[in-house]
Amino acid sequence: MTRQRRLVYDVLLRDLDHPTASEVFLRAKDQLAGISLATVYNCLETLTDAGLVKQVNLDREPSRYCPNLHEHAHFFCMSCGAVQDVAPASNDGGLCGWRIPEGNRVEKMEVAMRGLCRRCAAVEESDSEETGDVSASRAARAAN
Amino acid sequence: MTRQRRLVYDVLLRDLDHPTASEVFLRAKDQLAGISLATVYNCLETLTDAGLVKQVNLDREPSRYCPNLHEHAHFFCMSCGAVQDVAPASNDGGLCGWRIPEGNRVEKMEVAMRGLCRRCAAVEESDSEETGDVSASRAARAAN
DNA sequence: TTTTGATTTAGAATAATTCTTGATTTGTCG
DNA sequence: CGACAAATCAAGAATTATTCTAAATCAAAA
Secondary structure, eight states, X not given: OOHHHHHHHHHHHHSOSOOBHHHHHHHHHTTOTTOOHHHHHHHHHHHHHTTSSEEXXXXXXXXXXXXXXXXXXEXXXXXXXXXXXXXXXXXXXXXXXXXXXXXXXXXXXXEEEEEEOHHHHHHHHHHHHHHSOHHHHHHHHHTO | OOHHHHHHHHHHHHXXXXXXXXXXXXXXXXXXXXXXXXHHHHHHHHHHHHTSSEEEOXXXXXXXXXXXXXXXXXXXXXXXXXXXXXXXSSSSSSSBOBOOOTTOEEEEEEEEEEEEOHHHHHHHHHHHHHHSOHHHHHHHHHTO
């Protein structure tokens, strides 16, 4: 945790408004004049890889960053651009329902899942029988 | 519906594998040698605006295109990169459950909603009392 | 203190997408 | 049929977010 990483993380924690990398950069500069945009990108990536921060994307807009590690969805206001966290309605594994804040109007919802399709899950299963290592084969294929 | 648009649309309909713009371009070229990537982008945008096609994004990867207009989610295989459509488990408005294909392993799920936050919904409400036109005020603000 | 390795910086490079401009096609009307 | 207007297309330049590169800096260990 270097000074720059600490600062970038603090910026994210101070206002939980899902800033873009550029916005983080502007806020960080106020406190550490010499910091560069590249460093902000580096720090955001490091923090994301470390699991302290989540990268949030909507369409092809610039990525936004969120230090909320609880399971949640995101609500993007089409009018003012604000981004809110939305908590799950219950602890049933996230497949079912969200606590939409009172007054918000949802016009569209997008759901994306990531994982292994049947075929790849099967291959991994058989690979792990041979090697005993579940993650190795996936990593090997992912390297393509 | 011009020749190029028809072709791009047919390419999407032929294989429902969510190709990127470049992939659409490669397939389209086979049937209309002179078509350009810019035209493919134009056509995809036109088709999307017309509501015949949906643009599908995961993270910052190239956009993919999908002619399935039914409500559905997307499943991205982390190993082979395949993208599958996932149907809702019931017709309850999409808040609740998805028919994950047998054998698929979901490791992560992302939910994004778009709409109007409480404040903007309230403003629009009061605007429409004055003007009688719900969409005008939103459009005006969106133009910023 | 020197070394070592990681991190930061600035700017160049990249990749997807959009924009611009001129050419082409299409539809319409005489 | 032929001319004109409007829409569309093509080619390449431009844009934008992001990543890469290489040199400079820093921090901890020896």
